[in-house]
Amino acid sequence: MDFTEEQIERYSRQIVLKEVGGRGQKKLLDSKITVIGCGGLGSPITYYLTAAGIGSIKLVDFDRVDLSNLQRQILHYTSDINKMKTQSACEKLTQLNPDPEIQIINEVLSSHNVKEILQDSDFVLDGSDNLPTKLLINDACINLGIPFTIAGVLRFNGQVLTVIPQKKTTCYRCVFGDISGNTASVSCSQAGVIGLIPGAIGCIQANEVIKYLLNIGDLIINRILMVDFLNYQFNFIKVIRNDDCPACGENPVDLINNYDYKIDDACHG
Amino acid sequence: MMLVMVEKMNITKLDIRGKVCPMTFVYTKLYLEKMNKGEILEVMLDFPVAVENIPASCKQQKIGNVIDIKEVNLDKKTWIITIKKI
Ligand SMILES: [Zn+2]
Numbered sequence: 001m002d003f004t005e006e007q008i009e010r011y012s013r014q015i016v017l018k019e020v021g022g023r024g025q026k027k028l029l030d031s032k033i034t035v036i037g038c039g040g041l042g043s044p045i046t047y048y049l050t051a052a053g054i055g056s057i058k059l060v061d062f063d064r065v066d067l068s069n070l071q072r073q074i075l076h077y078t079s080d081i082n083k084m085k086t087q088s089a090c091e092k093l094t095q096l097n098p099d100p101e102i103q104i105i106n107e108v109l110s111s112h113n114v115k116e117i118l119q120d121s122d123f124v125l126d127g128s129d130n131l132p133t134k135l136l137i138n139d140a141c142i143n144l145g146i147p148f149t150i151a152g153v154l155r156f157n158g159q160v161l162t163v164i165p166q167k168k169t170t171c172y173r174c175v176f177g178d179i180s181g182n183t184a185s186v187s188c189s190q191a192g193v194i195g196l197i198p199g200a201i202g203c204i205q206a207n208e209v210i211k212y213l214l215n216i217g218d219l220i221i222n223r224i225l226m227v228d229f230l231n232y233q234f235n236f237i238k239v240i241r242n243d244d245c246p247a248c249g250e251n252p253v254d255l256i257n258n259y260d261y262k263i264d265d266a267c268h269g
Numbered sequence: 270m271m272l273v274m275v276e277k278m279n280i281t282k283l284d285i286r287g288k289v290c291p292m293t294f295v296y297t298k299l300y301l302e303k304m305n306k307g308e309i310l311e312v313m314l315d316f317p318v319a320v321e322n323i324p325a326s327c328k329q330q331k332i333g334n335v336i337d338i339k340e341v342n343l344d345k346k347t348w349i350i351t352i353k354k355i
Contacts, residue, residue, distance in 0.1 A: 008296070012291060016295050021302055022299045
């Protein structure tokens with residue numbers, strides 16, 4: 001594929017980079033990603049990856065825009081209140097860059113639809129706000145062999161973990177799986193969060209995708225990035241893969257069909 | 270003894286008069302990426318700073334060796350930079 005004059009100009013500031021070039025840009029334009037959630041994390045993720053020229057972006061969210069979202073979910077404007085988040089997101093993203101093909105899915109991600117929704121993705125980004133959904137994304141992506149990045153934000157803190165199933169890197173369940181029964185874990189609607197925290201963390205997730213697709217730099221694999229924005233502490237915590245992990249271990253279990261994710265009990269918001 | 274090397278080479282010509290940095294390098298780079306090792310690219314441009322920037326960036330990113338820079342007399346100051354793809 002040759003670039004149009006408009007594309008050369010639009011992507012000039014990344015084509016000019018040694019690590020990208022025309023080949024890298026073509027790779028981005030040929031890639032398909034799925035973003036779960038068009039909220040606080042999904043906003044910067046989709047804005048920047050749309051701007052960067054990822055070729056195909058699937059947006060998954062079941063929710064409508066609420067006034068209380070606008071403090072951090074910068075995809076949505078005051079005039080979007082009550083609109084489906086995916087619709088509101090799609091309107092902004094297509095105006096930002098008409099190149100990516102944006103697909104919207106207005107469904108709650110569950111064990112019934114997760115594989116179908118994720119299966120054709122080159123990379124999946126978790127922008128959900130609850131542990132059951134993160135575990136579901138983890139288990140489905142490992143089963144399908146799709147790399148993914150999961151993040152969490154709370155108050156002034158954020159964390160990111162990327163998993164590359166082909167390289168058998170430590171998965172989210174290896175680290176957080178044993179507290180999965182606790183659906184009462186605090187979500188940001190109760191604990192609160194400064195809006196730019198998911199903004200900054202979502203940017204890191206977007207950076208993971210670009211680096212993975214271009215095969216450059218070091219990913220946040222086998223370690224978790226923990227960021228404390230109150231004291232500006234950026235730390236990596238090494239995480240070791242559990243050989244007995246039901247998702248990524250030596251004898252994996254069909255979790256999607258057997259594990260009770262309790263998605264409906266999870267607190268959304 | 271004189272050794273005469275006769276190379277049958279493709280010369281690709283790129284006219285980016287009117288373009289300014291960094292677009293001058295962006296176009297040069299996109300053309301070089303599509304070429305084979307050893308092939309020659311002639312870039313015609315009229316943005317003075319690019320005469321230094323393009324060779325510097327080609328060297329830094331190891332995508333081409335500048336083998337000639339010549340100023341040509343047209344209405345406006347214009348240069349032709351000859352680059353060998355590496
Ligand atoms: Zn695991």
